[in-house]
Amino acid sequence: MKFLSFLICAFFFFNSLLAKPRELSLPANILAIGPEFYHLERTRSGGSFQHGEIIGVRANYDHIKRYKFYWGVQGLYAYGILNGEGAKRKDGSKRAKLRSQWTDEMIEGNLGYTFQCKNSPYFSFTPYAGYGYFREVNKFISPSPLHVKFATVFDYFTCGFLSSAVVAPGWKVGLNARYREPYDLKCKISDDPEIDDWNQRIGPSFQYRIELPIVYNPYFECWSFEFQIMPFYEQRNYGEWKNYPCDYPETKIEIYGFNLQVLYLF
Amino acid sequence: MLKEFFLVALISISMGGYAQEIVLENSSGDSYSVEIESEKSFSGVIESIKEYVAVVENSSDQSKEEAAADSNSFSMYVSDNGIKIKAVATYKGAPRDYDKPLTDSDRADIFFIVTSLANSNLIKLGTLKSSLENAGDRLDPVHTLQFLAYIFSQEELKAAMQNLQTRDFVWKKFIGGVANSLTEDDTCSNVFCHAQDFATKVGVSIDLISPKLKACQWEDLVKVLIKNIPRQGNTARYDQ
Numbered sequence: 001m002k003f004l005s006f007l008i009c010a011f012f013f014f015n016s017l018l019a020k021p022r023e024l025s026l027p028a029n030i031l032a033i034g035p036e037f038y039h040l041e042r043t044r045s046g047g048s049f050q051h052g053e054i055i056g057v058r059a060n061y062d063h064i065k066r067y068k069f070y071w072g073v074q075g076l077y078a079y080g081i082l083n084g085e086g087a088k089r090k091d092g093s094k095r096a097k098l099r100s101q102w103t104d105e106m107i108e109g110n111l112g113y114t115f116q117c118k119n120s121p122y123f124s125f126t127p128y129a130g131y132g133y134f135r136e137v138n139k140f141i142s143p144s145p146l147h148v149k150f151a152t153v154f155d156y157f158t159c160g161f162l163s164s165a166v167v168a169p170g171w172k173v174g175l176n177a178r179y180r181e182p183y184d185l186k187c188k189i190s191d192d193p194e195i196d197d198w199n200q201r202i203g204p205s206f207q208y209r210i211e212l213p214i215v216y217n218p219y220f221e222c223w224s225f226e227f228q229i230m231p232f233y234e235q236r237n238y239g240e241w242k243n244y245p246c247d248y249p250e251t252k253i254e255i256y257g258f259n260l261q262v263l264y265l266f
Numbered sequence: 267m268l269k270e271f272f273l274v275a276l277i278s279i280s281m282g283g284y285a286q287e288i289v290l291e292n293s294s295g296d297s298y299s300v301e302i303e304s305e306k307s308f309s310g311v312i313e314s315i316k317e318y319v320a321v322v323e324n325s326s327d328q329s330k331e332e333a334a335a336d337s338n339s340f341s342m343y344v345s346d347n348g349i350k351i352k353a354v355a356t357y358k359g360a361p362r363d364y365d366k367p368l369t370d371s372d373r374a375d376i377f378f379i380v381t382s383l384a385n386s387n388l389i390k391l392g393t394l395k396s397s398l399e400n401a402g403d404r405l406d407p408v409h410t411l412q413f414l415a416y417i418f419s420q421e422e423l424k425a426a427m428q429n430l431q432t433r434d435f436v437w438k439k440f441i442g443g444v445a446n447s448l449t450e451d452d453t454c455s456n457v458f459c460h461a462q463d464f465a466t467k468v469g470v471s472i473d474l475i476s477p478k479l480k481a482c483q484w485e486d487l488v489k490v491l492i493k494n495i496p497r498q499g500n501t502a503r504y505d506q
Contacts, residue, residue: 144506148504243425244421249502
């Protein structure tokens with residue numbers, strides 16, 4: 001244990017010698033874009049389950065500077081195919097096979113404030129709050145028994161924080177977390193052969209996302225570009241709500257993934 | 267038409283005197299003082315308040331006189347706050363007519379109240395407050411069992427009631443209003459006599475609801491209805 005403590009102290013000591021205070025004089029504006037890959041699992045209270053791989057693109061713009069106001073916007077578009085099985089049948093027969101096209105679309109703006117240490121490891125912490133719009137589409141295709149499109153649409157309030165620390169020359173790691181509070185949730189149902197298009201209400205919902213950004217600058221003296229890999233976990237919970245003529249079942253979506261981004265600093 | 271008015275009695279008890287002064291305050295804010303002998307029993311005090319209210323209110327308002335003449339209940343809510351007791355007296359007029367059919371306006375009001383309370387967010391409910399109160403006032407002459415029978419005969423309202431039950435804050439307000447109305451109807455012996463017809467209308471067994479009606483467990487009655495009246499159609503159609 002003592003040896004481990006010694007190693008950690010030694011690491012930060014040498015790191016403080018190596019890392020130059022240029023971290024503090026970084027440009028304030030960061031433009032980032034890159035692909036995002038994730039595995040999505042969707043479970044409904046009636047027993048249906050779907051999963052699949054989704055690929056998309058995420059773009060961010062952040063204005064972030066030590067002891068200054070932070071603002072940022074970000075957007076996501078992602079698409080993939082989900083497969084799975086329908087709910088358990090009362091007669092005990094085999095569950096229906098499900099297949100659907102999944103789309104996520106999101107745009108969000110945030111405002112916060114950045115606190116940052118002057119000395120290595122230049123620990124930075126940026127709490128923020130924001131507002132966004134989300135659209136999640138699940139369009140069922142063959143061999144699903146019911147070809148119907150669910151479009152879950154909502155505005156949301158968000159809050160969270162960004163954090164980072166320089167752990168070695170050219171390397172920065174962080175922990176980001178965000179909570180989303182959707183309001184006026186609706187699931188627009190269309191393409192049902194028996195029922196005209198209508199909006200289902202959805203019960204109380206909460207969503208959160210945790211990210212572990214790892215940023216590398218290969219050209220230590222040139223700060224214009226950085227590269228980032230960011231594993232993340234996200235959960236979206238939608239509560240049950242009784243509707244007429246059909247209910248919205250409790251729905252849980254779990255997402256594991258990562259994104260790769262090129263960061264341009266200016 | 268049901269006539270009712272409320273009278274709030276603020277009773278200040280003088281601990282050492284022979285007589286105690288009770289200040290009665292009606293809903294308009296007018297105050298009246300009445301002396302009560304200190305030896306009087308609690309029920310005697312209530313009786314004195316009731317008699318005094320009838321005299322004072324009857325002399326000042328003809329319609330209230332008629333209401334008081336039909337008076338058949340006096341309920342008192344007591345909160346002990348030092349030496350003060352707050353009481354509410356309620357007088358009622360003619361009982362609500364169970365056999366009077368609902369009008370289109372009544373149906374629209376019931377639909378509006380139940381779906382708004384069940385589905386609107388709290389901000390929207392705030393903006394709808396006066397409309398909801400007005401709709402509630404318009405439904406005052408409707409017998410409470412008629413009100414419930416309509417709710418539990420409509421699929422959309424059955425679903426709404428299930429949602430309403432999960433919204434604690436709104437549910438307490440709603441069920442409080444329903445319970446008060448049922449208590450008023452029950453005071454006129456105007457509830458249990460309609461139990462069989464009501465059970466037939468909503469499609470539940472009389473055995474399920476009669477114990478709740480007999481015991482005046484109004485919230486439990488509504489919960490039993492929510493639980494036991496099945497919804498029609500395939501409500502789980504989209505569970506995929």
